[in-house]
Amino acid sequence: MPWVSYLPALAQGALVTAWITLAAIAIGAVLAFVAGIARVEGGRAVSTLALCYTELFRGTSLLVQLFWFYYALPLVGISFEPVATGILVLALHVGAYGSEIVRGALTSVSVQQLEAARALNFGRMHTLIHVTLPQAIIEMLPAFGNLAIETLKLSSLVSLISIADLTFRAQSIRNLTLDSAGVYSLTLVGYFAMSLVLMLVMRLIERWARRGAAFPRAAHS
Amino acid sequence: MMYGFTWDTATPLTYAWSILPIILIGLTVTLKAAAAGFAIALVLGLVFAMLRRSRWRSVSWTTACVVEFLRDTPLLVQLFFLYYVLPEYGLTLPAFLTGALALGLQYSAYTSEVYRGGIEAVPRGQWEAATALNMTRMQTYRDIVVPQIVPRILPAMGNYMVAMIKETPVLSVITVLDMMALANMIGERTFEYLVPLTMVGLIFLILTLICSAGLHRLQKVLPKAGIPLR
Amino acid sequence: MTEKAPAPLIQFAGVTKRFGALTVLDDFNFEVAPGEKVTLIGPSGSGKSTVLRILMTLEPFQEGRLTLAGMDYQEPGGTGPFKASERHLREIRSHVGMVFQSFNLFPHMSVMRNVAEAPVRVLGLSRDEAQARAVDLLAMVGLADKKDHFPSQLSGGQQQRVAIARALAMRPRVLLFDEPTSALDPQLVGEVLAVIGDLAHEHDLTMLLVTHEMRFAREVSDRVCFFDKGRICEQGSPEAIFTAPSHPRTCEFLASVLR
Numbered sequence: 001m002p003w004v005s006y007l008p009a010l011a012q013g014a015l016v017t018a019w020i021t022l023a024a025i026a027i028g029a030v031l032a033f034v035a036g037i038a039r040v041e042g043g044r045a046v047s048t049l050a051l052c053y054t055e056l057f058r059g060t061s062l063l064v065q066l067f068w069f070y071y072a073l074p075l076v077g078i079s080f081e082p083v084a085t086g087i088l089v090l091a092l093h094v095g096a097y098g099s100e101i102v103r104g105a106l107t108s109v110s111v112q113q114l115e116a117a118r119a120l121n122f123g124r125m126h127t128l129i130h131v132t133l134p135q136a137i138i139e140m141l142p143a144f145g146n147l148a149i150e151t152l153k154l155s156s157l158v159s160l161i162s163i164a165d166l167t168f169r170a171q172s173i174r175n176l177t178l179d180s181a182g183v184y185s186l187t188l189v190g191y192f193a194m195s196l197v198l199m200l201v202m203r204l205i206e207r208w209a210r211r212g213a214a215f216p217r218a219a220h221s
Numbered sequence: 222m223m224y225g226f227t228w229d230t231a232t233p234l235t236y237a238w239s240i241l242p243i244i245l246i247g248l249t250v251t252l253k254a255a256a257a258g259f260a261i262a263l264v265l266g267l268v269f270a271m272l273r274r275s276r277w278r279s280v281s282w283t284t285a286c287v288v289e290f291l292r293d294t295p296l297l298v299q300l301f302f303l304y305y306v307l308p309e310y311g312l313t314l315p316a317f318l319t320g321a322l323a324l325g326l327q328y329s330a331y332t333s334e335v336y337r338g339g340i341e342a343v344p345r346g347q348w349e350a351a352t353a354l355n356m357t358r359m360q361t362y363r364d365i366v367v368p369q370i371v372p373r374i375l376p377a378m379g380n381y382m383v384a385m386i387k388e389t390p391v392l393s394v395i396t397v398l399d400m401m402a403l404a405n406m407i408g409e410r411t412f413e414y415l416v417p418l419t420m421v422g423l424i425f426l427i428l429t430l431i432c433s434a435g436l437h438r439l440q441k442v443l444p445k446a447g448i449p450l451r
Numbered sequence: 452m453t454e455k456a457p458a459p460l461i462q463f464a465g466v467t468k469r470f471g472a473l474t475v476l477d478d479f480n481f482e483v484a485p486g487e488k489v490t491l492i493g494p495s496g497s498g499k500s501t502v503l504r505i506l507m508t509l510e511p512f513q514e515g516r517l518t519l520a521g522m523d524y525q526e527p528g529g530t531g532p533f534k535a536s537e538r539h540l541r542e543i544r545s546h547v548g549m550v551f552q553s554f555n556l557f558p559h560m561s562v563m564r565n566v567a568e569a570p571v572r573v574l575g576l577s578r579d580e581a582q583a584r585a586v587d588l589l590a591m592v593g594l595a596d597k598k599d600h601f602p603s604q605l606s607g608g609q610q611q612r613v614a615i616a617r618a619l620a621m622r623p624r625v626l627l628f629d630e631p632t633s634a635l636d637p638q639l640v641g642e643v644l645a646v647i648g649d650l651a652h653e654h655d656l657t658m659l660l661v662t663h664e665m666r667f668a669r670e671v672s673d674r675v676c677f678f679d680k681g682r683i684c685e686q687g688s689p690e691a692i693f694t695a696p697s698h699p700r701t702c703e704f705l706a707s708v709l710r
Binding site: 061063068071073075076154156159174188192199 | 290301302388391408415422
Binding site: 112113115116118119120121122123124126130131134135138 | 507508509537541544545547548549551553555556557558559560568569572573617618621
């Protein structure tokens with residue numbers, strides 16, 4: 001069973017993949033909220049700026065962005081570590097797609113809720129933070145779950161800028177052993193397993209968030 | 222020099238102008254790959270969607286697993302798999318076809334879900350009426366179900382097509398000479414990546430904006446196109 | 452028009468409100484004295500809810516003048532649909548509260564927080580103060596034991612009572628009720644009306660009530676206004692309106708709802 005000997009190297013690669021994916025999701029989520037809220041609540045200048053960011057990063061291909069940051073930017077004197085480049089580009093991608101999710105969820109909160117907030121004389125910021133966002137976040141979770149899995153899959157592209165992630169390790173092992181079927185099957189299964197874990201985590205978060213709103217602690221009093 | 226065109230690196234502008242023809246040759250490859258990939262995804266997705274609704278539990282369950290697997294693993298690794306493993310079993314395809322196949326496989330997982338949603342939206346009464354008219358399952362799909370779901374699924378399909386176009390640069394890693402590959406090669410030879418890569422990005426941006434505008438228009442036109450939505 | 456109070460708390464003078472081509476209020480004149488309890492009745496689409504929504508600054512109006520305690524809704528030189536700054540609107544809102552047809556409780560907050568949140572955030576009360584106030588009000592509406600529940604765990608009638616407590620916690624001078632019982636199952640209407648009926652005894656609270664509960668309107672209001680096509684076509688004491696309506700549209704409407 002030769003493939004057992006691949007496992008340590010692949011596992012190391014999987015760790016890098018996991019780290020890059022999680023970092024990109026975390027940073028991307030912040031960007032998504034900033035840009036999404038800017039789209040809905042910002043003045044004309046701010047929301048246009050956010051729209052440009054969203055369209056730019058949704059409209060150009062991720063691999064192009066990655067190579068652009070990796071090969072082109074250093075030529076004008078801006079360069080990062082490969083890992084930082086990978087995380088940055090993925091995060092910008094998550095932020096752009098996520099901002100659409102945030103915007104959609106914010107605008108889907110019912111008008112009646114906003115009217116109730118106004119009748120209680122809430123300010124704009126307070127309405128956003130305490131009325132709109134808590135309700136919108138629950139609506140965002142399924143879409144963010146899909147985006148997280150998308151990010152995990154797309155993180156494989158960082159292997160092309162020489163980051164030793166799971167795909168990169170698989171390539172190295174194949175070049176060494178020429179056992180394509182074994183290595184790539186294992187790698188696919190590895191990604192699949194990580195996707196399943198991510199899905200499970202997102203589902204738990206969603207269940208927890210929904211329970212908070214509908215069935216609080218005092219439910220059984 | 223490439224495809225008979227030489228580049229002029231005097232200024233960024235002359236450089237961009239001189240390599241534009243090369244990039245546009247790449248664009249045709251990009252579009253062909255996306256078109257071929259999407260055709261595969263449309264057919265394969267429908268097959269998956271129908272198998273998923275099969276009366277035999279084992280068939281529908283297996284299909285569900287395959288679709289889930291295709292959807293949850295990276296295109297890049299699927300591409301490597303096809304590119305390196307198929308020849309080991311005696312199936313050597315040109316890189317372009319391998320690439321289109323990989324795109325089609327990955328996206329068939331998405332399109333099958335779109336089909337499934339569309340099929341499930343067809344009221345039960347339609348199926349019962351077809352049964353009452355003694356139509357076969359195949360006839361029911363072809364004459365009753367598909368015509369009804371087409372306008373419903375077009376927008377979602379369009380979105381996936383745009384997404385697929387943006388993923389075609391990945392094919393450059395298996396030697397398909399698309400926009401991305403050509404831009405990289407120019408960059409390697411001139412040591413100037415900024416202009417070619419920016420051009421590729423801009424062309425993708427323009428493509429996406431055109432497609433989104435077209436889809437938007439389509440959504441407005443569709444209900445009037447004569448196929449009743451409800 | 453009325454020889455009651457010389458200084459009205461609310462005054463609509465020639466207010467016109469349009470939605471696109473539709474005129475909802477047409478050169479509308481209306482006054483409410485401090486502490487007065489006024490019920491607005493009439494067919495749907497006659498503009499009665501719009502009066503409340505304009506008072507709550509949920510809707511702007513195009514022409515005319517509206518004042519609350521001498522304060523103009525529109526500022527001279529004000530911009531935007533409301534022709535007023537957000538600060539000015541918030542100053543007005545601090546005097547007005549509203550109870551909605553569909554309750555509009557915040558589903559992600561406990562009953563306690565629904566009631567105490569605005570006093571803390573908007574009035575600047577301490578948490579303890581606000582919660583003490585909330586406990587009193589919840590006791591008043593008979594829901595002291597539900598303070599840790601979430602809106603989804605309450606019946607419609609209970610939710611609406613919480614919404615009333617929530618509005619009262621802001622100590623408004625004017626409280627608006629927009630069909631507060633229309634979304635409720637018939638057997639839950641009574642508990643909500645009982646709470647509103649209690650409030651009607653509050654001397655200082657000005658109440659405007661849009662409702663289809665005619666018997667209740669008769670019991671609690673000082674004055675009943677019948678709306679038709681964006682105007683008040685008849686108003687007077689409940690006795691006068693319900694026992695001896697003079698306008699043919701009023702007779703027609705009352706005949707249709709009373710049986």
